[in-house]
Amino acid sequence: MPGIFVFSEDSALAKQLLTPALELKQQLSQPVTAVTTSEADAKELAALGADKVVVLQSTSGWTEGLSEAICGLVSGTGATIFLLGGTLRGKHVAAYVAAKLNSGMSTDAKSLKIEGGKLLSTRLLYAGLALCEEELTLPAVVTIPPRTFLPPNAAAKAGVIETVKAEADGRVTISDVTPHGGTGVDIAGVTKLVAVGRGLRKQEDLKLAEDLATALHAEIACSRPVAEDEHWLPIERYVGISGHTVKPELYLAVGISGQVQHMVGARESKVIAAVNNDEHAPIFEAADYGIVGDLYEVLPLLAAAVRKNGGR
Amino acid sequence: MNFQLTEEQRLIEQSAHDFAKEYLDPVVEQLDHTGDFPKAIIKELANHDFLGLHLPADVGGAGAGFVSYVAVIESLSRSCAAVASIMNNQAMVSYAIQHWGTEAQKKQYVQALVKGETIGAFAIYEHGPTPGIGPDALAATKRDGGYVLKGTKAYVRNAGEAGVYVAFAITDSAEPNALTAFVVDAKATGLKVGPKLNTMGLRGCPVAHVTFDNVSVPETAVLGAVKSGREIATRVLTLASVAEAAQTVGIGQAALEHAALYAKQRVQFGKPVATLQAVQTLLAEAATDCYLARLGLRSAAQLIEDAKPFETEAAIVKSFLARLGSKILVDTCQVEGGMGYSEAMPLPRLFRDIAGTTLLDAPADFPDYAIAASIA
């Protein structure tokens, strides 16, 4: 029987995928199969509502190298819809499988539903300028970014788990796996962010932003140049079209001009505020509140005012 | 009749635009403040083949035509007209030597100018009313198989940085109109460059008076034929004036775009000022002037490229811009109001720069004289 498949090498994301998968199950009356390489994840996925969980056992730890194996599994049973976690690894596997299935693929879908026997997804186009409704014939492949959905609640009955041996692509050798470093903070999971940009003249000036962040009980984030060009902050803190997308309650952008490539990552925040000394900075059109002024003068005053206000 | 750039011309313009964004935008303000000659940028211009744009491949040039040349000058001027001035003055010298020079002169100077290893300066003007007349006019006296140059050339651009000067002198005081062009090495004994002038705009392109204190040059330093210098000067200056028109349009376009952006963002009485009719009129007129001037100058450039007569058309373009070039800046400054008046904004610099492109090289009334003479 054809089914709905989900896969992510990222544990949390794999669980999040079950939510739209279970929704699709309702709409299509087809079972949900979760594919995983982790036995630990398998138990949780089964408990959260996957009808079946298939654990791929392979000597290789390289996710992308399992593309062919995953494809075989999915096409063997017959997939109507294949949801993959939208990490870079996930997108690689997804596109590979889509080609083999000769199916369409929607990348970074913000939403999905079945309508008229087709899959309707929404995603961004033109570097965030536009939102598009994409209609795909079935079978279809979709990648979903982290934190688009919350994981489902525990299911009444846990699904079955089976293990299958998988052959990895032996042509590619992986070595020198080096984590990026950074503090392991996940800025996408934080309620308040103080983001810094090129308005900061030197690395030491980060202190001003950090002090304000402390007063606000916020985390620090930044625009691309601060992380990628200046290396003043690790890339785990960079918000933008090729960085993180965040949806905090408060996004306070300091010394950030507000170009689309950056704002795309922050524009779903509940409240956006900005401090910039350029009256014409585009960010003032994309913010709820703002101060035109010199951040070197404003930030200490703001930190003091926030503290006086009690801070929360 | 095709009013669009060809594919090659468009790609050349694109390269110039990308070059300006990469190399000129980051330093234009600094350059305006210090007026320091941007050696590194000139090297990069050479690396990207801009200095030899108009010259044939066998001397290391790119062999592109005059339309491409003005498109490049305009693109560069949108970011930094001072650098465009340096390039244009360089081109005046390399063009003159390539066209009228002996094989020896071409060999000695053209490639070096194309590579940016030598800077060139065109020394035509004097303190007197016209070259050849006045107490300090540059005179060349024949002596011992060469000439001795004595006099002063005024407002020489690229002076001081130049390794070679093309200087125009009278050889016969009875014929002050008969100028002779000389190629003079900057290291020649007696060649003294005066202090750099503190100019209103186009800062970064050095301007100074150059005194020739009994500078001896060999016979072989004559460029072209003796007493044919006026013909050389006229032709080079007319070509340069079309290029300067491109500078004017480039600066005007930059001002227009900045003012338009400002008008969209500046909100007064609840609406962007771009919705006010007064502002719309100012922007519309500036846009009209830039568009028409560009069409005119490219049409004149095409005539030059096709080796057709162009002097009247060049004068028309020059006259049009002499009247309207500064108006574009006056109006765009008006759009930006108090905010635009601040030196932290680009408009004041553009205002000063555009004056340099319309004031220099030919007084405003001269083109009208030339146009009228061709009609009536």
Place this chain on the structure above:
Amino acid sequence: MPKCLVCYKWTLDEKDIKIKPEDLSLDTSRAKGKISDFDRNAIEEATRIVEQHGGTVHALTYGTSAVSESLKDVLSRGPETIYWISDNSAETADACVTANVLAAAVRKLESYDLILCGEGSSDLFNQQTAARLAALLGLPCITYVEKLSVEGDTVRATRKLADCTEVATVKGPVVLSVLGTINKPRIPSLKQVLGAAKKPKKEIKIADLGLNAEQLHPKSIHKTVKGFVAKRKTIIYREANAAANVGKLTSSLAAEGLL
């Protein structure tokens, strides 16, 4: 002496696209064409590799009739030959069709050591072409490459992922997608621009690729496209006195329940 093929897309410059205020539809009438940003990096990377090791760089593109504007632009950036496919099907082609067409073209051309793409196109950013091509051609695939080197017939690529970098090594033909951070594309010199006219531009007719109607039929379409317009309060405090502005902002943030 690697033989490189770069697949590129001629896209509309998204900076020129305007949103019509009446219905939020997109106005692309003034949008100029450009080489997709990361494809430009791919062209530059292939050019650098061949400058270092010898070999050749060819370019391949599939698009509407607009692709004819791209040929000299691409040839001025390093490739020595360009293969182009111009067809109306490109107007609605999705990633599936695009990959089918490109793969069929690659099978017709010589065998390449490296096939490079940008990580995604600057207009739609589907990020699918490289992996799809590899699947269809039966080749290994290394995506999201920020550093590339070639040693004999071995390709060594450093990939940049969200949490780590890793080195992927492969012998023999491989499909790669590159990140924008892999290099800084050079500004073509005028001689390169003018030299592009002399380089071969070879058209491949889609009818000669042996694809059936199904392979040219898109599996996904854009049903609706609407411009994103921020609806923010835009309450901006611009007093001369910074303390006054700070006071107002603090009150606003408190009123929003954020303090």
